[in-house]
Amino acid sequence: MNLILLEPHDVAQPGQAILRDQRRLTHLRDVHRARPGDRLSVGCTDGCIGKAELTALEPDHARLSWTSLSEPPPPALPVHLVLALPRPRMLARTLEHVTALGVKRITLLHTKRVEKSYWQSPELRPDKIHQHLVLGLEQSRDTLMPKVTLVKGFRAFLDDHLPTLLTEGRGLVAHPGMADPCPRGISDDTVLFIGPEGGFIDWEVEQLLDAGCQGMHLGPRILRVETAVTALLSRLF
Amino acid sequence: MNLILLEPHDVAQPGQAILRDQRRLTHLRDVHRARPGDRLSVGCTDGCIGKAELTALEPDHARLSWTSLSEPPPPALPVHLVLALPRPRMLARTLEHVTALGVKRITLLHTKRVEKSYWQSPELRPDKIHQHLVLGLEQSRDTLMPKVTLVKGFRAFLDDHLPTLLTEGRGLVAHPGMADPCPRGISDDTVLFIGPEGGFIDWEVEQLLDAGCQGMHLGPRILRVETAVTALLSRLF
Known part of the structure; x- marks a missing residue:
């Protein structure tokens, strides 16, 4: 704290x-x-x-x-993180990591390889999510509360969320086997898509690329979601 | 796995x-x-x-x-990570993260702000350390077992380890308040020093800089050790 x-x-x-x-x-x-x-x-x-x-x-x-609080919180990252819902314990830690790193917009998404039972986890209760966000803010001396959106269907996401989302910035899909490596030190507004353990399925990647996103990879190593998320954010921004 | x-x-x-x-x-x-x-x-x-x-x-x-195993493991990072000993649960996860990221040389170091009791933790038993390294290798499809060295005194480290260590690569000390930001995308052999929660004390930083290391920072946010380690490695290499 x-x-x-x-x-x-x-x-x-x-x-x-x-x-x-x-x-x-x-x-x-x-x-x-x-x-x-x-x-x-x-x-x-x-x-x-x-x-x-x-x-x-x-x-x-x-x-x-106190008499006055006048120092601004640290700058936020220019990113909307769209993350396939990780398993509950990983979700808790990942929310803390990404909040500490300065992410302010988080969408937790259902994809084919997300276990349906994860959506029943108590970790998704608004008070539990809020608790992890607070821990991340306390850690990094930040005050700006991230906004977390849950989207429980990939098709609904494509139809109802993706077009608006891609007006927020350029879409980048982190996926093994993509041609380009993860860019470094960018400052553009970005919508970053990260798949579940086991990855997006091919069809999901195609839909995201067809909608205008670019694919990129983080190298030959397969990382746990919480490691990959931190590694991607730190390399990108 | x-x-x-x-x-x-x-x-x-x-x-x-x-x-x-x-x-x-x-x-x-x-x-x-x-x-x-x-x-x-x-x-x-x-x-x-x-x-x-x-x-x-x-x-x-x-x-x-099998008849033959011929594919080389993924490339290692050109880094020796010198990490102030984190608290036991954080140590376990950090060993897995850094092994998955490709670190092959790890020194766990005592510094002023490391609680002495951490050195008594069962997590430091060779079999427990080995177990976390194995999990990191299994995750990232790697085979090259990292070498972990424990150094229980900072003065002994300065006298007996640091001079040899700095022949392995250039020393970089991650510490808030240093003038330079963390370099990006380097490929030099590097010895990366990361302090404990609460940071190195000023005297420790001075000793490392006097020995020829360069200081650098990761921005205004204070991160947990496990987040900082992943963020630093991913930005550096």
């Missing part, structure tokens, strides 16, 4: 927050070893960051106060 | 292997849904890869046979 992310329900009045959840209270006590009078990094969800003074740290609450 | 990695004790005679461990037998049955007659990707530790025929799949063993 490199930043205390203040959500609307934490802010008691302008310039004052009260934390009541044991996760952050425990972290303040046991990891930060914080004491009243300490100045800690805080940021308001979707707002600026800065220092606040810890004015009280009690077993059931902590109080923070 | 994108490759069955055959260790010397698996190979019964040239061209034939017997697997007896439940981890791989279960994976063959339940994930690959393999049946006798199937041709599976195999590779001998530190050797070539190719296809073998599954000739038997019994509750307590599987038999594989």
Whole structure:
């Protein structure tokens, strides 16, 4: 927790927050070893960051106060990540990694090789997703909450989402066997498609390429989804 | 398991292997849904890869046979990774990530901000480390086993290891606040230093720079060690 992310329900009045959840209270006590009078990094969800003074740290609450928070959060990546839904534990970690890396738009997509049971996982409950996004923001001292969209059918995605999505930037499909290597250090608005373990099926890749996306690969190694996502984002931007 | 990695004790005679461990037998049955007659990707530790025929799949063993394995494993990264020892669960995942990415030389190092208790973790037992390396190789269809060295003192590292290490390549220290950004797409032999959560202390960075290393940073975001390691390797190479 490199930043205390203040959500609307934490802010008691302008310039004052009260934390009541044991996760952050425990972290303040046991990891930060914080004491009243300490100045800690805080940021308001979707707002600026800065220092606040810890004015009280009690077993059931902590109080923070500040005069102004004026530093902008770190820049976001210019990418919409469209990710075939990974298995639940991998999803949790992947959401934290990509949020920490600065992704702000995430679509979780059904594809042929996504196990249907993954869509029943409690990890997809809005509160669980929110929790992983918060952990990613706290890690990277960011405040801008990513938006996560779930699309449970690939055909519906092609018809209802893809045309609009590709107005956001150029589509890049990461897939083994494509001719071109992953570009490096780009700054264009990008829609990045990453398949499930086992990959997109040929038909899915064809549909994405037919819609105007470019294919690219990350080399001969087969990586786990969470490794591949971080490797792709870091190489691209 | 994108490759069955055959260790010397698996190979019964040239061209034939017997697997007896439940981890791989279960994976063959339940994930690959393999049946006798199937041709599976195999590779001998530190050797070539190719296809073998599954000739038997019994509750307590599987038999594989092949005539020749001639495809080389994927290229290694030209890097020696010197990593401040992460906490045990992070270490396990990080070893898998970096092995899958192609790192072959890993030094786990004590620094001021590494908790001393981490050195007592069972995750540092040679058999546990080996297990994570195997998982990384199986994932990326590689056979070349990384070498892991443990160095439990930073001063001893400076005196006894660093001078030799820097003959292997140019030293790059990833540290927030350094002037230069992480280089992209290099192919030089490199010794990459990555600090613990909380970072190297100033004195440690000074010692590494004084020894001839260059500092670099990965941007304003603070990343977890496992995210940072993957991001750095993917951007560098």
